[in-house]
Amino acid sequence: MSYLSEEKILELSKKANDIRISIIEMLVEAGSGHTAGPLGMADIFTLFYFHILQHDPKNPAWEERDRFVLSNGHICPVFYATMAHAGYFPIEELKTLRKLGTRLQGHPHREYLPYIENSSGPLGSGLSQAVGMALADRMDKKDKDRFIYCFLSDGEMDAGNTWEAMMLAGKNKLRNLIAIVDRNNIQIEGFTEDVMPLEPFHAKWKAFNWHVIEVSGHDFRALNEVVEEAQAIYEKPTVIIAHTIPGKGVKEFERDYKWHGKPPSKEEGEMALKELRNLRF
Amino acid sequence: MLNPKLKLNPKIFNDDVEQAPIRKGFGEGLLLAGEKDENVVGLCADLTESTQMHLFANKFPERFIQVGVAEQNLVTITSGLAAMGKIPFCSSYAMFSPGRNWEQIRTTITYNDRPVKIAGSHAGISVGPDGGTHQALEDIALMRVMPNIDVISPCDAIEAKKATQALAKTKKPAYLRLAREKTPIVTTEETPFEIGEAEIYWLPDVGLAQIGIIATGSLMYRALLAAKELETEGIKTKVMNLASIKPIDKDAIITLAKECRAIVTVEEHQIAGGMGSAVAEVLAQNFPVPIEFIGIQDKFGQSGSPDELIEHYGMGKNSIKEAVKKVLTRKI
Numbered sequence: 366m367s368y369l370s371e372e373k374i375l376e377l378s379k380k381a382n383d384i385r386i387s388i389i390e391m392l393v394e395a396g397s398g399h400t401a402g403p404l405g406m407a408d409i410f411t412l413f414y415f416h417i418l419q420h421d422p423k424n425p426a427w428e429e430r431d432r433f434v435l436s437n438g439h440i441c442p443v444f445y446a447t448m449a450h451a452g453y454f455p456i457e458e459l460k461t462l463r464k465l466g467t468r469l470q471g472h473p474h475r476e477y478l479p480y481i482e483n484s485s486g487p488l489g490s491g492l493s494q495a496v497g498m499a500l501a502d503r504m505d506k507k508d509k510d511r512f513i514y515c516f517l518s519d520g521e522m523d524a525g526n527t528w529e530a531m532m533l534a535g536k537n538k539l540r541n542l543i544a545i546v547d548r549n550n551i552q553i554e555g556f557t558e559d560v561m562p563l564e565p566f567h568a569k570w571k572a573f574n575w576h577v578i579e580v581s582g583h584d585f586r587a588l589n590e591v592v593e594e595a596q597a598i599y600e601k602p603t604v605i606i607a608h609t610i611p612g613k614g615v616k617e618f619e620r621d622y623k624w625h626g627k628p629p630s631k632e633e634g635e636m637a638l639k640e641l642r643n644l645r646f
Numbered sequence: 647m648l649n650p651k652l653k654l655n656p657k658i659f660n661d662d663v664e665q666a667p668i669r670k671g672f673g674e675g676l677l678l679a680g681e682k683d684e685n686v687v688g689l690c691a692d693l694t695e696s697t698q699m700h701l702f703a704n705k706f707p708e709r710f711i712q713v714g715v716a717e718q719n720l721v722t723i724t725s726g727l728a729a730m731g732k733i734p735f736c737s738s739y740a741m742f743s744p745g746r747n748w749e750q751i752r753t754t755i756t757y758n759d760r761p762v763k764i765a766g767s768h769a770g771i772s773v774g775p776d777g778g779t780h781q782a783l784e785d786i787a788l789m790r791v792m793p794n795i796d797v798i799s800p801c802d803a804i805e806a807k808k809a810t811q812a813l814a815k816t817k818k819p820a821y822l823r824l825a826r827e828k829t830p831i832v833t834t835e836e837t838p839f840e841i842g843e844a845e846i847y848w849l850p851d852v853g854l855a856q857i858g859i860i861a862t863g864s865l866m867y868r869a870l871l872a873a874k875e876l877e878t879e880g881i882k883t884k885v886m887n888l889a890s891i892k893p894i895d896k897d898a899i900i901t902l903a904k905e906c907r908a909i910v911t912v913e914e915h916q917i918a919g920g921m922g923s924a925v926a927e928v929l930a931q932n933f934p935v936p937i938e939f940i941g942i943q944d945k946f947g948q949s950g951s952p953d954e955l956i957e958h959y960g961m962g963k964n965s966i967k968e969a970v971k972k973v974l975t976r977k978i
Contacts, residue, residue: 475758482729484758490722490750497726500711529719
């Protein structure tokens with residue numbers, strides 16, 4: 366990764382928009398799945414797969430690659446769409462989401478899609494898998510060569526397993542571990558602060574001995590800078606609390622928890638696609 | 647007689663037979679596996695000495711991870727380690743792992759296909775005075791219903807040592823069931839152990855057996871005592887050690903059923919879903935014969951000495967003998 370030029374930011378913005386279009390198309394085709402989280406995380410996924418991650422879509426098993434762990438597997442439409450646009454598999458394949466025989470399971474499964482590091486879906490166990498990877502690299506003295514990134518949701522911060530992982534990462538001062546929390550403030554049944562308050566969120570991570578950074582989840586330049594900061598922190602793991610807008614990009618879907626777990630209908634999809642396709646850069 | 651081919655402990659029926667906790671064999675086996683392969687790592691949830699992982703942790707502190715009282719973290723961390731090429735062994739009491747963290751094991755280890763080895767110590771009623779909360783009587787069922795995982799329940803410390811070393815070499819997830827109490831040593835270093843293979847430990851001096859007894863874990867010793875006494879009473883049996891509950895040795899079980907036409911299964915576990923159920927699944931589909939099940943009958947345990955509890959819940963030598971006599975009357 367490196368400095369982001371204006372041209373590169375424009376390119377990333379267009380790419381993120383293309384990925385959002387793919388997300389809507391695949392959800393409408395599938396007839397089930399999650400909408401708000403994938404749209405909200407499209408910018409962060411784009412920045413990672415097209416700028417930050419050391420990876421090779423033509424050689425997914427490249428040993429020196431960074432490791433990317435998706436903890437909240439239900440946002441996989443954005444994961445799959447980003448991977449397809451990055452060249453891991455044909456964009457056409459996105460239409461198979463959730464259908465019998467597909468590699469694109471409703472929640473990601475390594476057996477079907479071996480390019481990914483972990484199967485996920487049940488919430489709360491991704492961060493600890495990333496902690497295990499970071500510990501392995503420390504044992505093997507590879508913790509200066511690459512980073513272990515974990516994306517997780519704020520909703521799954523209700524799960525005890527996540528806090529267990531935070532404690533262990535803090536204890537072991539895992540500098541090679543960078544977590545990005547999608548702080549979109551919603552979960553299935555409502556706003557996180559109604560279902561199970563997380564605030565003071567920043568202070569809680571800090572109390573567990575993490576370096577904590579807050580940033581807009583839609584500002585490529587700011588996001589890029591905080592990832593560089595996280596990479597420079599030597600004595601602690603870093604969490605980036607990324608403030609995102611659930612449903613980002615489609616006005617009708619934004620900031621409404623009702624869009625957490627349902628797909629757009631055909632008509633809603635057409636409305637959303639029109640809005641996304643008419644965006645001017 | 648003891649099967650002479652298997653080089654079992656000749657002193658098994660002596661009053662002063664050597665005893666050792668099955669978990670001790672795990673500790674020794676892990677140390678040996680760690681010496682052989684530097685990818686072997688150990689993780690524990692604040693029970694390092696109880697689960698005998700301290701032998702490994704002391705020798706390889708840089709390859710040992712203490713996670714604290716956090717069993718969900720214990721297994722999910724191992725998944726991440728295995729993703730990077732490690733061969734993680736994690737240990738706790740069976741009641742907590744796999745008792746507390748079943749979904750994490752399913753999603754991040756078996757579904758995820760990571761070669762993690764889960765050692766559940768203090769399994770069974772023989773945990774004793776600690777009482778029902780600490781007596782894992784459901785762990786075989788919990789683990790064997792999942793695809794893609796081996797389930798091994800050794801009968802003594804020596805077999806546990808061999809099983810641990812064998813599991814370090816496989817690329818699959820595995821559950822290793824261990825007991826706390828000292829258990830008579832049934833096998834010797836020369837006794838064969840293979841994942842997926844059952845062995846006949848006791849057989850008639852001459853002729854065919856009338857009843858087949860299939861035992862697993864620490865109750866193997868009591869099954870042998872029962873078989874020896876039954877022989878003096880004129881009842882010929884064969885006793886199979888079914889340490890490998892999954893993969894299960896179907897051929898050996900069917901062969902035994904064809905010879906004996908009636909089976910008794912013996913385990914320190916709920917009858918529902920345990921080793922006996924696994925045997926019944928094999929026989930019901932291939933060669934149905936009457937079966938009596940020795941095990942816990944849909945109850946929780948309680949405090950008591952291990953021997954008292956085994957007798958109280960009907961898993962002692964006399965209960966095994968009674969089950970053999972009962973199934974004799976049901977023979978097809």
